[in-house]
Amino acid sequence: MTEELSNHLLGLQLPTDPRWVNIAQMNIEEILVDHAYCEQKAASSCISLIVLFPEKTEMVEMITPVVAEEWNHFERVLEQLKKRGMSFGQARKDEYVIQLQKVVRKGGSRDQQLVERLLMNALIEARSCERFKILSQNIQDQELKNFYYELMVSEAGHYKNFISLAKHYMPDDYVLNRWKEFLIEEAKILKSLEVRGDRMH
Ligand SMILES: [Fe+2]
Ligand SMILES: [Fe+2]
Numbered sequence: 001m002t003e004e005l006s007n008h009l010l011g012l013q014l015p016t017d018p019r020w021v022n023i024a025q026m027n028i029e030e031i032l033v034d035h036a037y038c039e040q041k042a043a044s045s046c047i048s049l050i051v052l053f054p055e056k057t058e059m060v061e062m063i064t065p066v067v068a069e070e071w072n073h074f075e076r077v078l079e080q081l082k083k084r085g086m087s088f089g090q091a092r093k094d095e096y097v098i099q100l101q102k103v104v105r106k107g108g109s110r111d112q113q114l115v116e117r118l119l120m121n122a123l124i125e126a127r128s129c130e131r132f133k134i135l136s137q138n139i140q141d142q143e144l145k146n147f148y149y150e151l152m153v154s155e156a157g158h159y160k161n162f163i164s165l166a167k168h169y170m171p172d173d174y175v176l177n178r179w180k181e182f183l184i185e186e187a188k189i190l191k192s193l194e195v196r197g198d199r200m201h
Contacts, residue, residue, distance in 0.1 A: 010126040010159065011179065013187035020131075021138045023197025028141070029086040030198035036077040037091050038128065038200050042158075043070035045121060053114050059165050066158055073151060080147065096201035097124070099189040103182060111169040119175070119182050122162035124201075127186065129155040131200055 024031050046067045050060050081088055100123065104116045132152035139145050166175045190201075 010129060010156075011183050012126055012130055013183050014190050016130060016134055016190075017195045020195050020197065021134050023195070024135070025139055025197075027197040028144075029081070029084070031200060032077055032081050032084075032086060033089055034092060034198060034200045036074060036081065036088055037094070038124075039070055039074035039077055041094075041097070042121075042124070043067050043074060045117075046070060049114075049117060049121075052117075053110070056114060056169070058168055059114065059118075062161050062165055066161065069154060069158075073154070076147070080144070092199070094199075094201070095193060096127075096189065096199070099192075100124070100186065103185040103189075115166045115170045115175060115178065118162045118166040118169075119179055122159050122166070122179075123182050123186055125155045125159035125162060127190075127201055129159060 046063050049063055050067070053059060078088055100120060104120050105112070107113075108116075129152050132148045132155060136145050136148035136152055139148065163175070163179070166179075170178075193201075
């Protein structure tokens with residue numbers, strides 16, 4: 001599994017800065033709060049897909065159970081916070097997602113619009129998967145180590161769902177070309193952002 005989740009296969013062009021996990025570990029409350037929001041956004045983004053593209057049957061069928069999984073992740077991060085006497089605070093500005101949204105192309109056919117959103121979701125899953133892997137390998141807290149390993153596997157499954165759905169709606173070549181463009185833009189965004197121990201991305 002670890003092999004399968006290498007950056008190469010996820011396609012990510014830039015590995016996470018090695019300093020990130022050290023500072024993240026010192027800010028675990030901030031990381032858990034930010035992570036809770038990531039899971040909330042993942043669930044809400046899946047709901048948006050279903051609301052905006054109800055006629056895309058295969059997508060609706062594949063994504064509906066993912067909403068429940070993401071919501072379960074959200075609940076479980078809240079539990080981890082509660083257990084540690086930490087509280088869930090206000091949402092923070094998610095510069096990573098704000099920048100990524102600019103990569104999504106407007107216009108085109110409905111299938112192309114859907115594919116843009118599917119690839120954007122796949123990308124966030126891929127990067128989250130990489131971050132969870134780093135946390136599971138480096139964090140001291142055994143419970144969080146296991147938790148992040150489990151989530152890494154789950155988000156890798158979601159990444160695969162989004163990519164295979166994209167290929168269902170547009171030809172493989174189209175999807176692969178667009179995916180490469182997304183990966184290049186994501187690497188530029190990551191490079192431009194400050195390494196912060198209070199953000200999951
Ligand atoms: Fe999740
Ligand atoms: Fe996910």
